[in-house]
Amino acid sequence: xxxxxxxxxxxxxxxxxxxxxxxxxxxxxxxxxxxxxxxxxxxxxxxxxxxxxxxxxxxxxxxxxxxxxxxxxxxxxxxxxxxxxxxxxxxxxxxxxxxxxxxxxxxxxxxxxxxxxxxxxxxxxxxxxxxxxxxxxxxxxxxxxxxxxxxxxxxxxxxxxxxxxxxxxxxxxxxxxxxxxxxxxxxxxxxxxxxxxxxxxxxxxxxxxxxxxxxxxxxxxxxxxxxxxxxxxxxxxxxxxxxxxxxxxxxxxxxxxxxxxxxxxxxxxxxxxxxxxxxxxxxxxxxxxxxxxxxxxxxxxxxxxxxxxxxxxxxxxxxxxxxxxxxxxxxxxxxxxxxxxxxxxxxxxxxxxxxxxxxxxxxxx
Ligand SMILES: [Zn+2]
Ligand SMILES: [Zn+2]
Numbered sequence: 561x562x563x564x565x566x567x568x569x570x571x572x573x574x575x576x577x578x579x580x581x582x583x584x585x586x587x588x589x590x591x592x593x594x595x596x597x598x599x600x601x602x603x604x605x606x607x608x609x610x611x612x613x614x615x616x617x618x619x620x621x622x623x624x625x626x627x628x629x630x631x632x633x634x635x636x637x638x639x640x641x642x643x644x645x646x647x648x649x650x651x652x653x654x655x656x657x658x659x660x661x662x663x664x665x666x667x668x669x670x671x672x673x674x675x676x677x678x679x680x681x682x683x684x685x686x687x688x689x690x691x692x693x694x695x696x697x698x699x700x701x702x703x704x705x706x707x708x709x710x711x712x713x714x715x716x717x718x719x720x721x722x723x724x725x726x727x728x729x730x731x732x733x734x735x736x737x738x739x740x741x742x743x744x745x746x747x748x749x750x751x752x753x754x755x756x757x758x759x760x761x762x763x764x765x766x767x768x769x770x771x772x773x774x775x776x777x778x779x780x781x782x783x784x785x786x787x788x789x790x791x792x793x794x795x796x797x798x799x800x801x802x803x804x805x806x807x808x809x810x811x812x813x814x815x816x817x818x819x820x821x822x823x824x825x826x827x828x829x830x831x832x833x834x835x836x837x838x839x840x841x842x843x844x845x846x847x848x849x850x851x852x853x854x855x856x857x858x859x860x861x862x863x864x865x866x867x868x869x870x871x872x873x874x875x876x877x878x879x880x881x882x883x884x885x886x887x888x889x890x891x892x893x894x895x896x897x898x899x900x901x902x903x904x905x906x907x908x909x910x911x912x913x914x915x916x917x918x919x920x921x922x923x924x925x
Contacts, residue, residue, distance in 0.1 A: 571607070571608055571616065572606070573605065573606050573607075573616040573617050573620045574603065574604070574620055575603070575604050575605075575620035575621040575623070576601055576603045576604070576624050577601070577602045577603075577621065577625045577627070578599065578601050578628065578779040579599070579600060579625075579632055579779075580598060580599040580632070580779055581597070581598050581632040582597055582598075582745075582923060583595065583596055583597075583636065583637075585639065585641075585648060585651070587643065587644060587646055587648065588646060588648050588650075589641065589644050589646040590641060590643050592642065592643040592644070592746075593746075594642055594744045594745060594746050595745040595746070595757055595923075595925065596637055596639040596743065596744055596745060597745070597916065597919060598632055598635065598636065598742070599780070600631040600778065600892075600893065601893045602624045602627030602629070602631055604620045604621065604622065604623025604626070605620055605623065606619045606623060634654075635654070635655075635658065636651045636654045637655070637741050637742055637892075638652065638655055638727055638735075638737055638741055639737075639741060639743070639744050640727070640737065640762075642744040642746060642762055644732065645731065645732060645733070645734045645735060645762075646728060646731060646732075647727045647735055647737075649728070652725075652727065652728070655725075655738075656722045656725060658891055659721070659722060659725065660718045660722065663714050663715060663717075663718040664715075666714050667711040667712075668711075670708075670710050670711035670714065671707065671711045673707050674703075674706075674707030674708050674711070675704070677704050677707060678700045678701070678703070679700070680700075681696075681699060681704075682697055682700035683696075685699050734762075734764055734765075735764060736765045736766065737764045737766050738894075739766040739767065739768050739775050739888045739889065739894055739896065740766075740775050740776070740777045740888065740892060741764070741766065742916065743760060743913075743916060744759075744760045744762070745757040745758060745920045745923075746758065746760055747925040754925055756920070756922065756923060756925070757925055758917070758921065759916060759917045759920050768888075768896060770909060771902070771905075771906075773896040773897065773898050773905065774896065774905045774906075774908035774912070775895075775909070775912075776895055776896070776897065776908065776912055777892070777893055778894075779893075780915065781810070781895075782911070783811070783813050784813070784908075784911060785813060786813060786904070786907075787813055787814055787817075787818055788814055788882050788883060788899050788901060788904040789814065789815070789818045789900060789901050789904075790815060790817065790818055791901065791903060791904065791907075792815050792817070794813050794815035794816070796813070796814060796815065796816055796819070797813055798811075798812045798813070798814035798819075798881070798883075810885070812883055822880045825879065826876045826879070826880045829876035829880070833868060833871035833876070834864075834868050834871075834872075836867070836871070837863065837864045837866075837867030837871060838864045840863055840864070840867050841859070841860035841861065841863035841864035841867065844860065844863045845857070882899060882900045882901070883897055883898065883899045883900065884897070884898045885898070
């Protein structure tokens with residue numbers, strides 16, 4: 561009880577911060593020097609007692625800023641050399657370290673389980689066997705060995721997966737790079753001495769169709785003030801009815817006119833779901849053998865109720881939502897969007913590139 565009370569007086573405060581930093585690279589193959597912009601999201605969390613001070617948010621914010629600074633110091637992006645397409649091996653190994661980090665934990669857990677399993681299996685097997693023999697210890701040994709083999713396999717698979725990520729596999733062919741990799745920048749030489757950086761116009765495949773998807777990094781989620789469906793100017797945003805959680809919703813610009821167009825479609829989809837659930841409930845009630853009339857009604861009602869609830873929360877929003885999005889790389893904060901209107905998708909891609917170019921043009925090498 562006391563512990564319970566204590567737990568409720570502790571308040572968790574979370575904050576996040578985005579940051580970016582210009583990173584310099586010298587190609588290991590051809591010594592070309594180039595730059596790229598690294599962007600990262602940092603998070604901070606603090607625990608504090610309720611009613612004690614008000615600095616929790618500030619402290620969380622400070623922690624988030626420290627986190628983003630640390631990430632900008634340590635992390636890299638796999639940006640190929642703009643002249644020869646080589647991706648520095650140092651970058652590859654640094655980036656690889658952030659992948660499959662859970663594998664070590666999994667291997668340790670498997671080893672620990674192997675250690676616990678040995679006495680446990682030996683004990684149980686000894687209790688079950690009537691004759692005195694060394695069978696129980698052999699069995700326990702086999703079970704423990706199984707866990708050890710599994711732990712080794714996990715680490716082997718990790719190193720294989722990391723090796724597969726190597727973008728230089730087909731060098732000197734241009735590499736396939738991770739989605740959301742920033743462009744290389746080189747000094748612009750229009751008046752003899754370089755005065756600023758400029759984006760290099762080389763396009764690399766990232767395994768995602770960039771005509772259908774806009775790929776954005778953390779710090780790039782700035783939507784233009786035009787409706788994502790009809791491209792007319794607007795200040796209102798899309799918001800769904802019956803939301804599952806806030807995180808699946810983004811303030812995507814959506815005009816009032818388009819909202820009005822979608823409303824009847826939403827209700828029509830909702831109606832279809834309720835009718836469909838009722839039909840499903842009826843079918844379920846008839847299909848179950850050996851229950852009386854009351855039982856059938858109960859089955860029909862339960863199926864219809866839960867079918868409608870689940871359906872209403874998922875399907876009409878999916879039908880009406882003017883966009884789709886998914887997280888491509890949580891760690892690097894890369895998200896992709898596909899809008900019903902492909903022109904808007906293209907606009908987002910162009911905007912992200914323009915902001916990168918603008919930043920380059922303001923930076924002196
Ligand atoms: Zn090079
Ligand atoms: Zn519109």
